[in-house]
Every structure is written in C-alpha cells, then in structure tokens.
Amino acid sequence: MVAALGIGLFGWQIRKIAHNINLGRDKTIAGDVSQRINTLLLVAFGQQKMFKRPLPAVLHLFVYIGFLVINVELIEILIDGTFGTHRVLGFLGPVYNVLMAINEILGLLVIIACVIFLARRNLTKVPRLTRGPEMRAWPKLDANVILITEIVLMLALFAFNIADQKLSQLNGVQLAGAFPVTSGLVDLFGSDVSTLKTIAGIGWWVHIIGILAFMNYLPSSKHFHILMSFPNVYYSKLEPKGQFSNVESITHEIKAMLDPSYVVPPAPEGADPQKFGAKDVEDLTWKQLMDAYTCTECGRCTSVCPANITGKLLSPRKIVMDTRDRLEEKGHSPIIFAPAHYKEESERVKVTEERTLLRGYVTPEELWACTTCNACVESCPVNINQLSTIIDLRRFLVLEESAAPAALNTMFSNIENNGAPWAFSPSDRFNWADDLFMASKN
Amino acid sequence: MSEKKQIQVPVMADLAARGESPEVLFWVGCAGAFDDRYKSVTRAFVRILEHVGTKYAVLGMEETCTGDPAKRAGNEFLFQMQAMTNIATLDGYGIKTIVTACPHCFNTIKNEYPALGGNYEVIHHSTFLQNLINEGKVKIAGGGEFKGKRITFHDSCYLGRANNIYEAPREVLAALDADLVEMKRSRANGLCCGAGGAQMWKEPEPGNKDINVERAEEAIGTGATIIASACPFCMTMMADGVKNKNQEDNVKVFDIAELIAQAEGINA
Numbered sequence: 001m002v003a004a005l006g007i008g009l010f011g012w013q014i015r016k017i018a019h020n021i022n023l024g025r026d027k028t029i030a031g032d033v034s035q036r037i038n039t040l041l042l043v044a045f046g047q048q049k050m051f052k053r054p055l056p057a058v059l060h061l062f063v064y065i066g067f068l069v070i071n072v073e074l075i076e077i078l079i080d081g082t083f084g085t086h087r088v089l090g091f092l093g094p095v096y097n098v099l100m101a102i103n104e105i106l107g108l109l110v111i112i113a114c115v116i117f118l119a120r121r122n123l124t125k126v127p128r129l130t131r132g133p134e135m136r137a138w139p140k141l142d143a144n145v146i147l148i149t150e151i152v153l154m155l156a157l158f159a160f161n162i163a164d165q166k167l168s169q170l171n172g173v174q175l176a177g178a179f180p181v182t183s184g185l186v187d188l189f190g191s192d193v194s195t196l197k198t199i200a201g202i203g204w205w206v207h208i209i210g211i212l213a214f215m216n217y218l219p220s221s222k223h224f225h226i227l228m229s230f231p232n233v234y235y236s237k238l239e240p241k242g243q244f245s246n247v248e249s250i251t252h253e254i255k256a257m258l259d260p261s262y263v264v265p266p267a268p269e270g271a272d273p274q275k276f277g278a279k280d281v282e283d284l285t286w287k288q289l290m291d292a293y294t295c296t297e298c299g300r301c302t303s304v305c306p307a308n309i310t311g312k313l314l315s316p317r318k319i320v321m322d323t324r325d326r327l328e329e330k331g332h333s334p335i336i337f338a339p340a341h342y343k344e345e346s347e348r349v350k351v352t353e354e355r356t357l358l359r360g361y362v363t364p365e366e367l368w369a370c371t372t373c374n375a376c377v378e379s380c381p382v383n384i385n386q387l388s389t390i391i392d393l394r395r396f397l398v399l400e401e402s403a404a405p406a407a408l409n410t411m412f413s414n415i416e417n418n419g420a421p422w423a424f425s426p427s428d429r430f431n432w433a434d435d436l437f438m439a440s441k442n
Numbered sequence: 443m444s445e446k447k448q449i450q451v452p453v454m455a456d457l458a459a460r461g462e463s464p465e466v467l468f469w470v471g472c473a474g475a476f477d478d479r480y481k482s483v484t485r486a487f488v489r490i491l492e493h494v495g496t497k498y499a500v501l502g503m504e505e506t507c508t509g510d511p512a513k514r515a516g517n518e519f520l521f522q523m524q525a526m527t528n529i530a531t532l533d534g535y536g537i538k539t540i541v542t543a544c545p546h547c548f549n550t551i552k553n554e555y556p557a558l559g560g561n562y563e564v565i566h567h568s569t570f571l572q573n574l575i576n577e578g579k580v581k582i583a584g585g586g587e588f589k590g591k592r593i594t595f596h597d598s599c600y601l602g603r604a605n606n607i608y609e610a611p612r613e614v615l616a617a618l619d620a621d622l623v624e625m626k627r628s629r630a631n632g633l634c635c636g637a638g639g640a641q642m643w644k645e646p647e648p649g650n651k652d653i654n655v656e657r658a659e660e661a662i663g664t665g666a667t668i669i670a671s672a673c674p675f676c677m678t679m680m681a682d683g684v685k686n687k688n689q690e691d692n693v694k695v696f697d698i699a700e701l702i703a704q705a706e707g708i709n710a
Contacts, residue, residue, distance in 0.1 A: 052631070242604025243553035247518045251558060254522050277516065306634040306657075311650030369647040372514045372639030373599040378630055394516030407644035408515050415520060419506030420472035421643055430502040432474070432481040433451040437710040438489040440447040 003078055006212030013219040016332035017293060023331050024286035025274075031238045039383070044233040049381040053300075059116055062109035063150065067226065070103050070110075070157070077208050087164075090176025100177035104161065107154040108181050114147045121147075128299030133349050134318035136340045139222065139297055146223045153210045158182050160203030163189055163196045170196075220336035225296035229382040232294040235287055236383035241374045244391055249274055277395025280356040281327045284392060291384040292324035301376035301386055307369040313348050314369035316376035316386035322361035323389060329355065358393050367393050368405055446710045449492055453502040454535050464499040466565070467537045469551065471544035472507050473674030479681070480674040486703035487543055487567055493708045494579040498541075504531055510546040513554065515640035522558060525550075529560035543567040543699060545600035545673045546638075552605070566601060567699055568611040568672045575617045585619025586705025592621045593701075594666035596657065596680055597632035598673035611672045614698050618705055623664045633657050635683075637675035658683025662693055669695045 042048045047064065050057040076089045090096055120126045121143055129135075129143070161182045168175035170191060189199050218224045252264040267274075278284050301316040302308050308315050325339040342349035342361070349366075352359045367390055376386040397403045404412070411421045419426050457464060468491065474484040491498045509524030528551075532540075540562050542548050552564035574580045593615060601607045608629045615622055627633040636646070636653030646652055658680055661669045669684070671677045681695045696704075703709050 240549070240553050240605050242549035242600050244513060246554065246557040247522075250518050250522050254519070254526060258526065276518065304631070304633075306636060306653045307647070307649070309633075310636075310646075310653050310656055312647045313649075314647070365647055368644070369649075370639050371599070371634045371636060371641050371653065373634035374603040375599075375631075375634065378603050391514075391516060395518055396516075398516040399519060404515060404517070405644050408640055411511055411515070411640065411643040412517055412520055415507045415509070415512055415524065419524075420476060421507060421511045422472065422476055424472075424476045426503065426506070429475045429505065430451075430453075430500075432470070432484050433449075433488075433500075433502075436449045436451065436485055436488065437446045438449055438492060438708050439710040440445055440708075 002209060003212060006215060010215050013216065013334065017219055020327050020331035021286050021289045021293065023282045023327065024284050024289040027285040027287060029235050029287060035238055036234050039236055040230065040234045043383055044230050059113035062106065062113045066106040066110040069106055072099065073103055074211060081208060087176050096176055097178040101180050104179055104181040107157055111151050111154050114151045118144065118147050128303040132302060132315050132318060133342055133347055134315060134321045138338060142221050146221065149210065149214055153207055156203045156206035156210060160200050160207060162186060163200035163203060166191060167193065167196050167200065220334040222295065222297045225294050225382060228290065228294040232290050233383045237385055241377055245388065247276065275396065276399035278392035279358045279396045281323060281330055284389060288389050289323065289327055292320050292327060294382050295320040295324065295384055296382065297321060300379040300381065304375040304379045306371055306373060306375065312369040314366045319362055319389055320384060320386055323357060326357045326361050358396060362393060364397060364403065367397065449488060451488060452499045454499045455504065457499050458535055463536060465497045466539045466541045468498050468500050469540050469542035469547055470500055470505060471542060471547045471674065474543055477674060480677060483543055483697040483699055486709065487699040489703050489708045490580065490699060493706065494574055501531065508547045508550040510550040511640045511643060513550065514638065525555055525558050525560065529555060529558060532560060532562065537562060539563045539565065541565045541567060541570045543697065545598040549600045549604050566607060568601065568607060568614055571614045571698060571702055572610040575614060580702060580706055582617050582705045588618040588620045588701060588705055590621055591668060592623055592666045593668040593670050594623050594625055594661050594664045595670045596635065596661060596676055597628060598671065598676050599634050599638050601672055602632055603630060611698050614702060615670055618701060623666055625660045625664055627660065633660065635676040635679035637679045642675050654679035654683035655686050658687055662687060662689055667693055669693060670698055670701060671695060672698050
C-alpha cells in the first residue's frame with residue numbers, strides 16, 4: 001500500500017516534469033544510435049568524465065554502485081512487505097550470501113563517502129560546492145539533506161541486519177545471508193526479543209519508507225540527476241564542440257534576400273512565429289530544458305570557467321540552475337520549490353522585476369563575459385551544454401533587442417563595411433604579401 | 443649558401459583565369475591579413491608552402507571575414523551573410539581543400555559552413571605542418587636553433603576542445619628537438635586565453651583579473667622562454683599577458699609556423 005502510494009506520487013511528479021520539458025522548442029536530435037549508446041555506456045554508466053578528479057570520482061562511484069546494488073534488495077523488501085515473508089530470496093543460497101555481503105560492504109562505503117562529502121561541503125568548504133550567488137539556501141540544504149538521508153538509509157539497513165541476526169541466533173535458526181559488517185555487532189542491541197523486534201521493524205520501515213520518500217524528494221532536488229543523466233547523456237551533442245547551432249529561419253530569410261525566386265518553406269500550422277534566440281525558457285529546446293533537470297550542481301563547469309576564475313559574474317552552473325528555477329516557476333512546480341531571487345543588496349546579480357530567464361534570472365553582464373571556450377561543456381560529467389543556452393540568450397540580446405555592448409556593435413559594422421572585424425580598408429587586405437622574401441638554399 | 447628569393451603569392455582569380463586549380467587554398471583570415479604581428483605568421487606559412495612546393499593559392503582581396511566573431515557574439519544574421527558570401531566565392535572557384543592558420547576560421551568553415559551549403563576539406567595549419575614533417579618534406583636537420591630551448595604550448599580552445607586537435611601542434615614542436623613543457627591546464631583542460639566568443643573586440647566584464655594575465659602567469663611559471671601558439675587571438679592575448687608581467691624580454695610568443703620556418707632556415 002505504502003509502496004503503491006509512493007510510486008504513484010512519483011509518477012504524478014514525473015508527469016509534471018515531462019510537461020515542463022515539453023514546453024521547450026522541438027528539435028530533432030539525429031545522429032548515430034551506436035555512437036549514442038557508446039557515449040551512454042562510457043559517460044553515464046561508466047562515469048568516465050568524473051575521473052578527471054579522482055577522489056570525488058571514487059567516492060561517488062561507491063554511492064553510485066551502492067545505489068544500484070542495494071536497490072536489488074529493495075525488491076526483496078517489497079516482496080517481504082507485501083506477502084509477509086522473511087528474506088524471501090534466501091533460497092538463492094550462496095548467491096544470496098554474496099549479495100548480502102556485497103550490500104553490507106557497499107553500505108559501509110556509502111556511509112564513508114557521504115561523511116567525506118558532508119565534510120567537503122561543510123568543513124573544508126570546497127569552493128566549487130559552496131561559493132557563488134546560485135548556491136543559495138535551498139541548494140546548500142538540499143545537498144546536505146541528500147547525504148544525511150543516504151547515511152540514515154544505510155544505518156537503518158544495518159540496524160535491521162543486526163537485530164535480525166540476533167533474533168535468529170536466539171531462536172537457534174540459521175539466517176540466510178552473510179553480513180561481514182554487522183556480524184561482529186550482533187550484541188549491540190542486547191538480547192531482549194521484543195526490543196530486537198522493534199529495532200528490526202524500525203530499521204526495516206525506515207529503510208523502505210525512507211526510500212519511497214526519497215524517491216518523491218528527487219524531483220525537487222539536484223539528486224534527480226540519478227535518473228536524468230541517462231537520457232541527457234544519450235541525447236548529448238555528437239558534433240564537434242565548436243559547431244554552434246544554425247538558425248534556419250535566418251537562412252531562409254537570407255536566401256530569399258539574395259535570390260528573389262527562393263521560396264521560403266511555410267512554417268508548420270499553428271506554430272508561433274519564432275523569436276531569434278531565447279528570452280525565456282520556452283524559447284530554449286527541450287534538450288536545453290532537460291539539461292537543467294540533469295544538473296547536479298557540482299560546480300565543475302564554474303570552477304573551470306575562465307571568466308569565473310578571474311572574478312567575473314558568469315557562472316555556467318548558475319545559468320543551468322536558473323533555467324530550472326524559471327521553468328518550474330513558469331510551468332509546474334515540484335513539491336519543494338522556493339527559489340530565492342537575486343535581490344539582496346550585496347549580490348552582484350542585478351535582475352529585473354520582469355521574471356523572464358533573460359534579465360529576470362540571467363543578466364547580460366554574465367552572458368557577455370563568456371569566451372565560448374567550451375571548458376564548461378568539457379567538464380560536465382553528465383554532458384550538459386551550458387554554452388548553447390548562453391549563445392541562445394546572446395542571440396536574443398543581439399537580434400531582437402540590438403543590445404550588444406557598443407564595442408561589439410562596432411565590430412559588427414566593421415564586418416559589414418570592411419569584411420573584417422577591425423576598421424581596416426578591404427583594399428589593404430593583401431598588403432601582407434608585398435616584399436615577401438624567403439631564403440632559398442642552393 | 444643561401445640566397446634571397448622574392449615570393450609572388452598566387453591569387454586564386456589569376457589561377458582561375460589560366461584555367462588552373464590549386465591543391466589547397468590558403469585561407470589567410472582577417473588577423474593574418476591585417477594584424478601586424480600575425481602577418482609574419484602568414485608570411486612564414488607561405489614560405490613553408492613555397493619551400494615544400496605545395497601548389498597553393500590565396501583569395502587575396504576576395505577574402506572576407508568568415509563571420510566567426512559575429513556568430514559567437516550572437517549575431518547569426520551577420521554570420522550567415524558572411525558565410526553565404528564566402529561560400530559563393532569558394533564554390534565559384536570550385537575549391538575543395540582549404541588550409542588556414544586560424545582556429546576560428548578553421549572551426550567556422552569546417553563545422554558551420556556545411557549547414558549553409560559549403561562543403562570543403564578544411565585543414566588547420568598545425569595538422570598541415572604535422573603532415574609535412576611526417577612526410578619528410580620539412581626536415582629541420584638537428585632540430586635547428588630551438589634545440590633544447592624550453593617551449594610550452596598554449597592550446598587554442600577552437601583547435602583543442604572545439605575540434606579535438608591536441609597532438610598535431612605538439613608533434614610539430616617535437617620536430618624542433620626542444621624541451622617541451624606542459625602547463626598544468628593543458629589539452630582538454632586548457633585555460634582559454636580570454637579572446638574567444640568575440641571578447642577580442644570588447645573590454646572584459648568587471649572582475650578581479652584579466653584572463654590572459656592568469657594564463658600568461660601559468661605559462662611563465664613553466665620556466666619556458668617560448669610560448670608557442672597556433673591561433674592569432676591567443677598570440678595577441680598571450681603576448682599582452684607576458685607584457686603585463688614585464689616578462690617580454692625573457693619570454694617570447696611565437697606561432698608554430700614561425701618556429702618551423704625559422705628552424706628550417708627559410709626566413710629572409
């Protein structure tokens with residue numbers, strides 16, 4: 001019953017998120033399926049890009065494998081809970097022993113990893129995890145909630161195992177499974193049968209309700225990446241990183257301008273006239289919105305951003321997090337949703353009252369600081385393309401608002417008038433070849 | 443003994459008038475044509491083309507900006523205007539293969555022109571030079587004058603991360619038999635010089651440091667006396683950064699083509 005409720009609620013939340021992502025513009029993402037599956041296996045399943053930073057990669061790997069493997073036991077817990085059985089998979093014998101043993105070892109590793117992660121966030125305060133205007137109250141709390149929940153879930157599992165072993169011992173029954181971590185702790189809770197039963201019960205219920213509750217917490221949290229990273233990596237960009245998207249509507253316009261006989265293909269029925277670039281979330285593609293739901297706020301992108309390193313306001317992570325906040329403000333909101341706005345006097349982020357993604361969340365100052373170097377894209381462990389969103393927002397500034405910095409407008413007019421971004425005369429273009437000599441060896 | 447020979451750079455329009463076509467079109471780029479410092483890279487690369495006997499040509503006055511800075515700045519309209527103009531010129535001459543010393547031109551023509559109907563084989567000069575060395579056309583007997591010199595290579599974003607070309611420029615430098623040292627942030631983790639995304643044409647946003655200074659500090663920190671680059675904008679930014687640290691007498695910035703031409707002894 002509890003499980004059905006938990007899963008039903010989760011399904012309802014997933015529908016809302018799917019609705020939000022579908023607010024994005026259609027974009028066919030073509031490309032070789034085998035190459036996509038290869039990327040999926042390497043980057044998502046294999047965590048390839050995490051290993052640029054070995055320590056967090058190994059710790060994260062413990063939690064990741066722990067999550068995958070320990071959830072196998074969840075199947076048993078659900079069957080036991082539904083049919084009143086006890087360790088129903090015990091008939092697997094040695095396989096079950098190995099499974100339980102691995103679970104306990106992974107459980108311990110998960111606890112160790114989560115404790116270190118908590119220390120990195122709260123004691124040593126690793127800059128990428130703690131700094132930046134986007135790391136406001138909720139993202140900071142969220143990260144700690146996740147880590148503490150994971151520790152509690154593992155402790156509940158251990159408590160259940162300890163009590164269960166002691167009870168079996170007292171009853172003189174051979175308990176299925178091997179428990180390398182807790183077997184030495186069987187006497188921890190004493191030998192009072194009713195206490196042990198209570199502890200086993202609490203451990204079991206905390207674990208199962210905890211997991212169901214946690215599942216429903218995911219859509220409000222950066223922890224949603226455990227699901228979204230797989231489709232997001234599958235649909236990642238396969239073209240060279242330097243290849244920016246082509247705006248087709250402009251291509252038609254220019255072709256029609258150059259050749260009056262060119263027939264512009266009609267827009268699909270009922271389609272809104274498309275803006276150039278993006279002002280708000282619905283101007284982005286569904287993939288860019290999916291990026292926002294995949295972000296785990298790890299800050300790798302921001303920590304390698306040359307603009308951010310040198311003290312500029314730009315933080316690629318902020319742009320991705322802003323996209324999700326704005327999308328959830330405009331579309332459906334998750335259960336926990338209270339994005340603080342960038343209003344404090346001390347903040348450098350000067351947003352406007354108009355709550356669009358551009359200016360209401362992301363300011364032109366941030367966008368113009370980008371060097372389009374792709375360091376953020378390269379660093380992202382889940383293949384988010386922060387740069388594509390930055391460019392679409394820039395396109396709106398330039399094409400719809402003519403709001404480029406004055407120096408860039410000068411550059412544009414130089415290209416228009418001289419065919420070069422500087423104010424040189426086109427007739428001097430070939431002067432470099434004058435009086436050109438070389439040494440020729442005899 | 444060597445003697446001085448004047449080079450008449452072949453222009454595409456003249457070749458076409460004679461009914462000839464080149465093996466490669468050398469796309470000079472605006473920096474290569476107008477920037478005083480980068481003109482010497484263009485000239486060095488032409489000397490190499492002449493030296494190895496490649497049949498090449500340039501567009502000369504017919505070349506115009508690829509549209510890269512406009513596209514990175516968000517001006518898609520201006521970009522496509524430039525692109526279509528250039529594609530018409532290139533297709534008019536039936537150009538198949540293009541070599542360029544500018545990673546931005548390289549990236550734009552190679553990756554972004556196809557969607558607008560321009561399809562060419564585009565080679566960056568680092569790859570082109572690598573091939574010449576591998577084929578033995580450029581020998582640099584004994585490594586030349588840079589033998590043993592400490593050199594560090596600064597990755598251009600539009601060559602490296604944007605197009606995954608990391609090894610070609612390094613293999614070119616290896617031919618110099620120099621002491622190649624890497625910066626901590628190199629290859630896929632390389633730090634931008636600060637010029638990309640049209641930053642070259644504007645003042646940086648408020649911050650606490652200029653990106654090129656951050657990068658120049660890292661390069662100087664390797665103890666290298668030469669910073670090798672393969673991009674006109676990186677060259678400007680790194681040279682300015684070195685100057686900012688008052689190290690311009692000790693640390694020089696050269697393009698890989700300049701180093702090869704110098705080591706091969708074909709400069710005049």
